[in-house]
Amino acid sequence: MATIDAIDTWIVDVPTIRPHVLSMTSISRQSMVIVRVRCADGVSGLGEGTTIGGLAYGDESPESIKLTIDTYFAPLLVGADSAMPAALMTRLRQNVVGNHFAKNAVETALFDCVARRAGVPLSDLLGGRQHDRLPVLWTLASGDTAKDIAEAEAMIAARRHNVFKLKIGKRPLADDVAHAGAIKRALGAGASVRVDVNQAWDEQTARKGARMLGDAGIDLIEQPLPRADRAGMARLAASAPIAIMADEALRGTHDAFDLAAIRAGDAFSIKAAQAGGLIAAAKVAAIAEAAHIGLYGGTMLEGSVGTAAAAHLCSTFATLAWGTELFGPLLQTEEILATPLEYTDFALTVPKGPGLGIELDEDKVRHFRRDAPQRTVVMLNQAAR
Incomplete structure (x- = not known):
């Protein structure tokens, strides 16, 4: 059984090429929650939770997505069989109301695991x-x-x-x-x-x-x-x-x-x-x-x-x-x-490789992670202004 060993989440802030103006807000960076589900057999899968303008657009934000996955989803999933995404998502829905963006991110990572393990594109x-x-x-x-x-x-x-x-x-x-x-x-x-x-x-x-x-x-x-x-x-x-x-x-x-x-x-x-x-x-x-x-x-x-x-x-x-x-x-x-x-x-x-058919540039992710030391200092200084 390919049990889930851990679920990692990071908020990654990447600037946009220009301001993106909507009727309710404007954004100059996109904040994404990257999710990685790591399994006992060495397979891992990726997912993403992203909103437009945080709570100005809807009832979830990057911060709430990460909090929900870390605090509520992970205890329900770690130790479970990663080969059963449908059953795991049913478990989440039975225990957590709403939070569609967070659920999508985790479900994507689970399917990525299964497809990578099978050596087929996620679309299969x-x-x-x-x-x-x-x-x-x-x-x-x-x-x-x-x-x-x-x-x-x-x-x-x-x-x-x-x-x-x-x-x-x-x-x-x-x-x-x-x-x-x-x-x-x-x-x-x-x-x-x-x-x-x-x-x-x-x-x-x-x-x-x-x-x-x-x-x-x-x-x-x-x-x-x-x-x-x-x-x-x-x-x-x-x-x-x-x-x-x-x-x-x-x-x-x-x-x-x-x-x-x-x-x-x-x-x-x-x-x-x-x-x-x-x-x-x-x-x-x-x-x-x-x-x-x-x-x-x-x-x-x-x-x-x-x-x-x-x-x-x-x-x-x-x-x-x-x-x-x-x-x-x-x-x-x-x-x-x-x-x-x-x-x-x-x-x-559409990518053709196993799973999502993509791999992260780990150096880029580390650079833009909100919890990276240099990023955290910058954001704290901005908040203080």
Whole structure:
């Protein structure tokens, strides 16, 4: 029996290449919880827990993810058989309420262990991949129209991205529409432009915004209403001239079922972290497919570990009508993998090696770990200012 010997967790803070502006916060670094499950047979697996802007976005933060895993998960898992991830996740769900991001990180590490031990890609454990490459969009989130246009044009020229998402909702509606419309006009018919409101609008604003954005050539609006307003999302999806996507409203299979039942969206953003794990996210995707709702591979701006896991999951879906946004590692100034993920020709290549198919650059991880002596001193000085 390959028992679990230890579970290690580290918060790793990596700067971003530019500020990433959302309707509720702005981030200039991404804080990731890297999880390593170590087993008695020498096999170890990796997982990641990452949020966008900490508690400004949702009810988990890097600090709470690490605390939950160290204090509550580890005692339930150490000494157990690592070859039984489903049973171990059931044990966690029976003993710990919520904490989906933490559960996803640990489940990913457990599956990584099993797949590495078997010598197969993680996607094989999820039913087998149907795609080796996944289309990936880029988020334009500076808020400056000229900068965003220049950034998008550079991405197209480099054949890295030709689909773009704009973060809007902080400014008046007319300003946001003017911003989105200007970018769409500049990029032309060869590029798709979408917007993400991150729950910032009320229903009246969303109805007006959908009409105006549709006239501007925008293809989709992501989560325009608060996550609890399911009825409003259904009314909006029924009347809007462009597609409406559910994101923050999807926190697992129960949400997915309820939203699908009233058609509260034309697309579902599939995020393993929000769903509570890879298996839960696969079930959310199955509910969407059964309801003829388009799939989209969403991101919490995960680094390379979480992005690799999401890529394995998304590769198993028959269709991804709206593509993916698995660009998180590209937003960071430094790579923490020994061999970076491959982004070429507007797509991400799904790793083919055993497990996640990745290895950490241990020196980089040590450099960016929050508990590294030099990092701790810097952060304490910043907090004191």
